[in-house]
Amino acid sequence: MAGVGVRSEQGRVDGRRAKGERRRREIIEATLRVIEREGVSAVTHRVVAREAGVPTTATTYYFAGLHDLLVAALTTAAEDYAAQVNELASTTRLTRENDVEVLAGLLAEATGPRRERTIAEYELHLLAARRPTLRPAARRWVEVMAEICRALPLSEVAFRALVAAVDGLLVQALVADTPPTAEDFRPVLEYLIRPE
Template sequence: MTAAHRNLDRADAETDGRRAKGERRRRAIIDATLRVVARDGVAGVSHRNIAREAEVPPASIAYYFAGIDELLVAALLESCEKMIADMDRLRERVDDNREWPRAVAELIVEMVREHRERTLGEYELYLLAAKRPALRPAARRWIEIASGSINNGAGGDPPVIRALFAAIDGLLLQGLIADEPPTAEELEPTLRFLLHPVDYLRK
């Protein structure tokens, strides 16, 4: 290998390293935003507060995001990607449609128990979209993606699908405000009732 080739490889490696470091910092800022929103509400989101929570220089926030709304949109989209990953994980795990109620019940329990802070932050942003139009496409994204996964992508009756996801949102909110969050055993009968029509949905 010539010296020129070695220099090119070194430059590529440095570029990749900077890109990876930048992506880690950007993700740290987004995660910090969700934590601040969950703890202090949207009013607590400022360049200084997010920088302190993410342990990055305040100038980093302005470097990665043009403004607070752009940061909030990024946080919502990150939450959507996590929900999509959760749905993909469930699909890999569920071999029979009869297993879906238990699987969704366990996911809800995980969200309100193990990831309570993150879920609170997501719902704070979700509700903020009612006031800030810039956030609405991001707020709707997870519902659109999840709806598209019904019947292995074949879709279904839109009113029934809307009712299903509205009910799941309700169960999550009820779980968040409960003195003692529900268990999968408690949620499973409700999910079995809600998911019963899904096998029969058609476009």
């Protein structure tokens, strides 16, 4: 979206506001990279500023406290994942014929190429257990998983079991020495979706 400004009430492009939004997004992305690489405990205004290539005053201007920065990072991670899922949904309709394959592919992606980002998201989720103001952002990720699974012909109980199982599969995969492949996930998903 570089070069696109934010329109003011009068319809004019506000370049300063657009630049501010870009800078804010860069700081959030830098925060996520720090969490991916070193964990939540490594997040400080100074470390994030260095990662983003901005002065420390910029991080404190946009995010008064680290808590605000972490909430923004978790919210952004959840929204980015939601956008990815929506893109998948628009190109691949989840059906009874491909449901296991699509879900297995998503899990393999999350624990393979997206592994570090998934670890960062789980770290932020665990932090939300101790910090109530992070919980709405953490629940957004669960809602995204639920949106994927809602397309499946499952009872409410089976649906909730599937969402919980997917969470467990992801955690187990993240601590495995070798990331599982889509093939590794398929039998478990098959059983969860069609236990007959």
